Amino acid sequence: MTTKLLMSGVAILAMTALSAQADTLRLLTWGGYAPEEVIAKFQEETGHTVEVTLSNNEEMIAKLRATNGGGFDLAQPSQDRITGAQAEFGIYKPMDLSKIDASLFIPSMLEATKSNTTFEGAVYGLPHVWGTDGLVLNTAQAGNVKDYIDLCDPSVAGKVSYRMKRPTLIGFAFSMGLDPFAAYDDPDAYKGVIDQVEAKLTECKANVKTYWEGGDEIKNLLRSGEVVAAMAWDTGGWQLNDDNKDITFVAPAAGALGWIDTFALPARGRADDAAYAWINFVMRPEIAAMITASAGNFTASQGGEAEVDDALKAKFQASFPQEAIDNIKWYPPVPAGLETLEGAALDRINAAN
Structure with missing residues (x-):
């Protein structure tokens, strides 16, 4: 005891x-x-x-x-x-x-x-x-889409979605043959890159069904067929592939963003x-x-x-x-002040007619 x-x-x-x-x-x-x-x-x-x-x-x-x-x-x-x-x-x-x-x-x-x-x-x-940002595609309906900039292709007009966030600016820049990361330490050079991307994304607005904000939102848009080509995370594409084998994540030609x-x-x-x-x-x-x-x-x-x-x-x-692994573009640290510049560009794109 x-x-x-x-x-x-x-x-x-x-x-x-x-x-x-x-x-x-x-x-x-x-x-x-x-x-x-x-x-x-x-x-x-x-x-x-x-x-x-x-x-x-x-x-x-x-x-x-x-x-x-x-x-x-x-x-x-x-x-x-x-x-x-x-x-x-x-x-x-x-x-x-x-x-x-x-x-x-x-x-x-x-x-x-x-x-x-x-x-x-x-x-x-x-x-x-x-993980990575890249393309999530319905490969049966968006066969022409191989890179970020192809989201502006007429074949997917009205059935495209991406976020109004900095990865979209970065991805499109690489797809346009620019190197945004190389310009990080030169604010003027970086603004020149962002200005070119802003012009392209403003021109591309007619192709966009909606700018998605949450993971569930973009997955539902792809499931329903309202969107057939998107810029999104790899995991979302793999999850959608469980239900529809035509939908999957594709590493863009310019490189997925790591x-x-x-x-x-x-x-x-x-x-x-x-x-x-x-x-x-x-x-x-x-x-x-x-x-x-x-x-x-x-x-x-x-x-x-x-x-x-x-x-x-x-x-x-x-x-x-x-x-594709060797081509991943890994995000380097963001210098102070760059996101303010990017935010202003995204606001202008969003507000453009």
Whole structure:
């Protein structure tokens, strides 16, 4: 009896200690990156609770800017959106790399992301989920579309959709034989690129059924046949392919646009330990595979692809033969001020008759 009471007391003390140390992780992330089954496993294992707010790049920066980096403990902006935002607004704090299990990450992706998110000598981001923007086509009805600029082809007039966001500007620029990334460090040169793309997208408006805003919206437009050619994410095309084999993701001739969504610490986050625990937890291969199943995109987890569904692997290989992989245009960090220039161009395109 004495032994049982002693063990019971130890258990209660352990639970009390865990409760005292446990924090709520306020996670600002994208849809699919924190599925319920992953949250449940994390909470059971660590004692930390998780509150999820879904967002996108523009909203993440706006939310953190409005609070001077407060309100959240871990955010997941794309790697090209960190150093510029940090330079302008100071909304993040450096990563403590000693708290990260680097062996969980694909080494090349970890090093590239660390390099691209380094500001004033400190690392501000680590890689998580990656994927591409490109073309999602009904191949039976949009056979002439091979590149972004082909969305302006008369054969798909009135059945095209893309977002009024910066990837559209970037994709069309490459398709027009321009190199927007090479002009990043020269504002005048970059404005010259954007001016040419603005003119083309304004001319192309007659082809556009609608400018989509959410993933469900564009998938429904493609399912219904109202849209047969779109600029969209690879995962959306692969999901649609499950129901209609004519619809799939196609890497454009000018190159798909590669993005990496990161882990970044908001400047005034108050649960860093929970944030680091989450990072190390979700990068474990078996957990990473669960996130790939939910989000549809692969992660930077070392070995995480081993447990991914064979059907998804096959779709990836069909969309990305080696030459298409080699042609991916990876987003570099966005210099401060560029997005203001881009936003003005997008507003003018949207308002044009």
